[in-house]
Amino acid sequence: MEDVAIGILAVLIGSLLCFRGYAALRVVIAVWGTFVGFLVGAGLVAGVTGEGLLASALAWTVGIAVAVLFGVLAYVYYAVSVIIGMGAIGFTLGTTVMVALGVTWSWVVVLVGLAAGVLLAILAIVGDLPLVILALLGAFAGASTIIAGLLLLFGVIERQDLAAPDTTAGLALGWWWTVGYVVLAIAGIAAQLRSAEARRGTLREDWAAV
Template sequence: MDIGTLVVGVFTLLFGAAFCFLGYRYFRILLPIWGFIAGFWVGEAFVATIFGDSNTAIIAGWIVGLIGGLLLAGLSLFLFKVAVAILGATFGLWFVAGLVTWLGMESSLLVAILAILGAILFAVLTFQDNIRKYLIIAFSALIGATGIVLGLLFLFSPLSVDIFRSGLAPLVPSVLQESWQAAVLWLVLALLGAAIQWISSRDVNTEEAYERGEKTTGETAIEKEPESESEEEVGVETIVDASDETGEEFGEESLEV
């Protein structure tokens, strides 16, 4: 195993685990990282899908990928709804491209067109307020599970990191077709990650974390309780003070009579 495969495998495994199990709670930290990775990969992969693997296409792909990665990372860091839309779009792009290739579609141009339509569809879905949290959890769990399985395959199988240079489609088929054990592991990890995220994020709100500029949504939930308790204490003290003052005034009026 060369050093490049080792580094990519370890990073993919660790980031996939974080995204799979902590994607919602640490969304503001993890999403910009994913935005850069996805932007770079999508930009480079689109160039490779359309123009092939010539030296010029590779250089152009790296340039487009770098620009796309920095752009998505910057948007993901500060704008919550845009960040969620980016997550949905990249998931839709990755999922649809992999699915149609897995089903046997061979036209690179048609794969790219369907992938773009999938990205638009999933991005639009994220603007539905009543399902946004569920989508974040589902997308991050599925993407994270893919990262874990890919990392393990890079480290313990002949799968090469060159797969990232072969266009949009190969990631999903590589996970599902490597072996049935890999496919089962992917599904179990995705379900487990979604369940853990749901249980651990019942009392947190990622959108509030973005508005407050917090790095984790856990801080939002922790800070709310003392504030509410202090408000209740202030309210009780106010009522007591008011009753004391009323009693004193009543006593003074009785003495005057």
């Protein structure tokens, strides 16, 4: 049941980021931050206790608490929203690329994901990220999240696999998952770039206008 709940949540939030990332910027980043906070909190408990992801009441409690904290901070403060939102997007994209290249789920995958997240967060704050870039990155990160949710829903992976070090090494996905990912990303980009504002605005300008 937990796998289904997390899978549905991932599909819904991934769809919001993929298709509406720029249009509802403040809400999207807050929701995305909440989801990331939940996984971070639950993952920390799993790492400390050695249990599976969300295998105990403590994991759920910490996950929800961190989710609320991340969500509120991401909604209220611009800099925090950029760090959480863009950092999570960068991490998602970095790890997705590593998985696509066949790199096993190890310190290399995590390190590349963290590096991509930090780099994207810095670029977003210092360079005032154009909304068109946000639309592109959000579409790909959202597509990754949707696919992860579908993998949970169809029983290809379980929630414990999200924190397992050997998940990628033993994961053999059919070509249709890759095709689905590409189709979702392209559809998300097309949906977001239909707006002229998304093609010429910046992240800070859009945030200030909300």
